[in-house]
Amino acid sequence: xxxxxxxxxxxxxxxxxxxxxxxxxxxxxxxxxxxxxxxxxxxxxxxxxxxxxxxxxxxxxxxxxxxxxxxxxxxxxxxxxxxxxxxxxxxxxxxxxxxxxxxxxxxxxxxxxxxxxxxxxxxxxxxxxxxxxxxxxxxxxxx
Numbered sequence: 001x002x003x004x005x006x007x008x009x010x011x012x013x014x015x016x017x018x019x020x021x022x023x024x025x026x027x028x029x030x031x032x033x034x035x036x037x038x039x040x041x042x043x044x045x046x047x048x049x050x051x052x053x054x055x056x057x058x059x060x061x062x063x064x065x066x067x068x069x070x071x072x073x074x075x076x077x078x079x080x081x082x083x084x085x086x087x088x089x090x091x092x093x094x095x096x097x098x099x100x101x102x103x104x105x106x107x108x109x110x111x112x113x114x115x116x117x118x119x120x121x122x123x124x125x126x127x128x129x130x131x132x133x134x135x136x137x138x139x140x141x142x143x
Contacts, residue, residue: 007078015087020069024060027059036125082117083114087110108138112128113126
């Protein structure tokens with residue numbers, strides 16, 4: 001199996017274990033000591049560099065409002081040390097977000113994320129675009 005194929009499989013496993021299933025401590029197997037959010041508008045961590053403990057805290061806080069969230073990976077495209085993932089995301093709004101109390105309604109969005117890997121095949125950061133405006137519009141409709 002080629003290195004790009006291995007990175008794609010590793011990324012899919014990371015998304016499933018850490019983000020979908022909430023196995024936050026599994027981040028130790030996938031994330032480098034330092035993880036940088038290069039571009040992720042609307043994300044409170046946009047532009048920040050996190051250590052692994054900070055990354056885990058981000059996952060816990062991000063999943064709190066949507067504990068059943070799932071990513072449906074639409075495509076994985078490898079180039080050098082990076083893998084681009086296009087995705088559809090959905091979750092039930094079960095926890096409060098600033099200005100939006102929990103509604104127990106389904107919310108969805110789409111996006112694309114470029115993940116970077118180090119020489120040890122650990123994730124070192126991402127650059128992401130997503131439909132956060134669509135999420136806020138759904139939340140407002142659900143009030």
